[in-house]
Amino acid sequence: MFVLRQCLTLGTKSSIRNFSATTNLVNLTINEDTGVAIMELNKPPVNSLNYELLEAMHRTLVKLENEKCPGMILTSSSRSTFSAGLDLLEMYKPTVDKARRFWSMLQNTWIKLYSTPYPTVAAINGHSPAGGCLLAMSCEHRIMVPDKMIGLNETQLGIVAPQWFQDCMRNIIGERQAEKALIAGRMFTSEEALKIGLVDELATDKEDLMQKAHDFLDEQMGLPPLARSVVKVGFRKDTLSKLINGREADIKMFLDNVFQPKVQESLENYIQMLKKK
Ligand SMILES: CCCCCCCC/C=C\C/C=C/C(=O)SCCNC(=O)CCNC(=O)[C@H](O)C(C)(C)COP(=O)(O)OP(=O)(O)OC[C@H]1O[C@@H](n2cnc3c(N)ncnc32)[C@H](O)[C@@H]1OP(=O)(O)O
Numbered sequence: 518m519f520v521l522r523q524c525l526t527l528g529t530k531s532s533i534r535n536f537s538a539t540t541n542l543v544n545l546t547i548n549e550d551t552g553v554a555i556m557e558l559n560k561p562p563v564n565s566l567n568y569e570l571l572e573a574m575h576r577t578l579v580k581l582e583n584e585k586c587p588g589m590i591l592t593s594s595s596r597s598t599f600s601a602g603l604d605l606l607e608m609y610k611p612t613v614d615k616a617r618r619f620w621s622m623l624q625n626t627w628i629k630l631y632s633t634p635y636p637t638v639a640a641i642n643g644h645s646p647a648g649g650c651l652l653a654m655s656c657e658h659r660i661m662v663p664d665k666m667i668g669l670n671e672t673q674l675g676i677v678a679p680q681w682f683q684d685c686m687r688n689i690i691g692e693r694q695a696e697k698a699l700i701a702g703r704m705f706t707s708e709e710a711l712k713i714g715l716v717d718e719l720a721t722d723k724e725d726l727m728q729k730a731h732d733f734l735d736e737q738m739g740l741p742p743l744a745r746s747v748v749k750v751g752f753r754k755d756t757l758s759k760l761i762n763g764r765e766a767d768i769k770m771f772l773d774n775v776f777q778p779k780v781q782e783s784l785e786n787y788i789q790m791l792k793k794k
Pocket residue numbers: 562563565566597598600601602603604605606644646647648649670671674676677678679770771774775780788791792793794
């Protein structure tokens with residue numbers, strides 16, 4: 518049984534709900550019996566990842582870790598979209614300070630999500646391009662509803678998926694498939710994503726999606742947690758260390774590229790195209 522309570526301060530595990538009380542961008546629900554957390558992204562219409570949403574996610578992840586969360590499901594409150602990826606408006610004509618702050622928060626959030634000691638599962642209930650795909654790939658297991666799209670489509674936008682986005686994909690689908698997908702900026706249907714291993718399971722609908730996510734966590738939570746987490750972090754440490762030891766260089770790469778006139782032009786055209794749809 519889910520017990521939901523309003524939380525205005527950083528309280529105890531049983532008092533968490535709408536943990537991001539000031540913004541409400543992340544709905545957090547904790548099952549009082551099992552401790553399983555459902556982190557639902559709630560930035561309509563498409564959960565584009567701006568600074569505020571990333572910061573709310575980061576705070577939630579810190580809290581879950583501090584409270585020894587046994588398992589977490591990442592999903593979305595949108596009916597069409599898991600996450601539309603990075604908020605294009607954060608990258609279009611920003612100030613240097615704003616761009617730096619944004620990228621640094623993206624790094625913080627990814628490092629936390631990718632390295633959780635507890636099991637994580639992405640319940641992908643909608644489209645998941647670019648940064649949305651990164652979030653899904655950062656969980657340990659991915660389950661997706663049919664007839665949606667997922668992938669790192671950056672190339673098609675005239676931008677480049679950063680190295681750690683690329684590494685995440687390579688770690689899941691292997692060198693050859695990742696190279697092909699990244700060069701083309703390919704978006705996969707749910708069914709294609711299952712075929713190449715980008716997602717692990719398909720679900721028939723939202724109810725089935727959540728059931729399958731809970732089944733995955735039940736299985737994982739039956740394993741000795743310390744041994745489980747040591748193996749997980751062992752597998753992920755090279756990818757993590759590359760970014761952790763190169764954070765400043767990665768920010769510099771972002772700043773150097775995002776202000777390029779060609780990149781700004783691509784972003785402008787893409788934003789216009791989305792608005793006209
Ligand atoms: C070594 C060189 C390295 C170079 C590095 C350079 C920098 C690279 C940096 C970062 C990598 C980038 C990562 C990203 O994540 S970029 C974002 C990519 N995202 C997308 O391509 C998705 C775009 N959106 C869509 O395709 C669709 O919106 C959808 C499929 C997700 C949902 O479709 P639908 O339900 O039909 O919704 P709408 O299209 O109608 O959109 C609603 C509304 O939302 C706005 N919107 C959509 N996506 C975004 C977004 N990512 N950011 C901001 N706003 C978004 C859309 O414009 C609509 O707005 P409205 O008209 O005002 O309502």
